[in-house]
Amino acid sequence: MRIATVTGAALLALGLAAGPAAADSSPSPAAGSPAPSSAGTSFRTATEIEQGQRATADASAGDYLYWSFPADAGQRPTVRATVKLPDTHASQTWQVDVYDGLRRRQACQYGAQTRTAAAGTSSVELACVLRTVRAWSEPWANDPLPGTYYVRLTALDLPAADLGLPVGAEVRADAKDMGGAAAVDGSLSEPLVPGIAVTSRQDAADDDSGDSAVLSAIEPEDGWSSGWWSDRWVWTGIGGVLAALAGIGGYALTRGSGRPRGVPPGA
Template identity: 70%
Template sequence: MGITRVLTGALLALGIAAAPAAADSTPSPSASEDGQAPTRAGTSFRTATEIEQEQQATASGSTGDYLYWSFPADAGQRPNVRATVKLPQTHTAETWQLDVYDGLRRRQSCQYGAQTRTAAEGTASVELACILRTVRSWSEPWANDPLPGTYYIRLTVVNLADSDLGQPVNAEVHVDSKGIGGSAAVDGSLAEPLVPGAAVKAEAESGSGSGSGSDEDTSSKSAVLSSLEPDDGWSSGWWSDRWVWTAVGGALAALAGVGGYALTRGSGRPTRVPPNV
C-alpha cells in the first residue's frame, strides 16, 4: 500500500507539471484576423511598416528602392521571413537581397534560406527566405544573439543594370515562427524587450512622479515607435518545457528510489531460523 500511494502521488505531480506545457502549446489566433494586411512598405528603419506574424504584407515600389517592414518576435521563437518580388516583363539579370535586423539594428545572420538570389533575364519573380536563429531571452552584451523585441526586414536590389533602374515591382512579405522550447532556453531575461521607444517611455514614466514638466512634454516623451507585441505579451523566457523535463526527471528518480528500496529491504525476517535449544 505504501508503494502504491507513492506511485500515485508521483504520477499526480507529473500531471500537474505537464498541465502548463499543454496550455502553453495552444496556438494563438492569427494576427491577420484582426485587420487588413498592410499594402505598403516603409523607406527606412524609422518608417518601417509594422506587420504581425502570419500576415501577408504587400507593397509596390521601384527597382532601387529600399523597402522596410517590422514585426515582433519573442523568446523561444525561430522567425521565418519569406519575400517574393514580382518583376516587370522585360528586365536584365538583377540580384535581390533580404536582410533582417534586430531591435538594436544589428544585422542578424540567416541560419537557413536563400537570402540573396539572382533573377535571370525575363524571370517573372524571385523568392527569398531567411530563417533566423532562435530568439534568446538573455545574452551577453558582446554577443550578437537574437533577443526579444522588434525585428526589421529590408528588401532591396543589390545588382542592377542602369536600364532597369526605376522599373515598377511588387513585393510580398510573410513572417511566421516556430516555437523551439526548452532546448534553446537560457537562464536570465531582459528587463525590457528591444522595442523602439521603450527607453524613452521608461524615462518619461520615471520622471512623471517628480511633478516637473508639463503634460505636453510627458505625452511627447512617452510616444512608442513600435506598437506591436506578441498576442500573449512579452514572456521574456519566464516559462520553458525544461520545467516539465525537470519534473519528469525528479518523478522518475523518486520511483527508482522507491523501487530499489522495495527490492533490497527484504521481507524483514531473518533468512535462517536458529534451532530450538
C-alpha cells in the same frame, strides 16, 4: 504489477510534458485584422506586421522596403519574401536582410537570403532563418534578443534600364518555439523596442504638433516573457516525479517477503 504501474505513469508524464514543447509559437493574426498592403522606406517608417501575417506592397525596382515584427525569447524567427517581377527585365539580384531592435544586422542560419532572377523570370523567392532569440546576452555579443525585428528587401546593383520598373513584394514572418533547450539564465529589463521609452501611441495621437513618433508599438500576442518561463520548469518537475517513482519501484523489488534467511515458508 507494480513495475508496470510505475512505467505507465512515467510514460504518461513524459507525454504530457513533451506535448507543449513541440508546439509552434507563431500566433494566428487576429480575425478581421487587415493585412498590410504597403511597406516603409526606412527603419523609422517600417510597416508593422504580426507573426504569421502576410504583408504585400507595390513598389519600384531600386526602392528599399521595410517591415517590422516582434520576436520573443526562445523563438527562432523565419522571414520569407517573394518578389513578383515585370514581364520584361534584365537579370536582377534581390536580397532580404533582418535587423534587431538595435539595428544590428542578424546573420541567417540558413535559407536563400540572396537570389538572382534571370532575365524574364516572373518571380524570385527569398528566405532567412535566424538564430534562436536569447533572453539575455553579453553586451559585446551580437546575439538576437527579444524586441522588434526589421526586414529590409531590396535589389542589388540594378541595371539602369530596370530602375523604376514596377514590382510586387510579399513578406511573411513566422517563429518556432525552441523550448527549454534554448533557455538561458538572466533576462533583459525591457525588450529592445525602439521608441518605447520616448512616447506611447496615445501620446502620439494627442500630440498635435506632429513631431512625436512611435518607432514600434507591436508586441507578441501574449506579451513579452523576457525568458522567465520555459519548459525546463516542466521537465524539472517531471524529473522529480520520475525519481520518486524509481525509488518506490526499487523498494518494491528489493524488500523481498520479509522472512529471515533460512526460515522455510509456513514456519
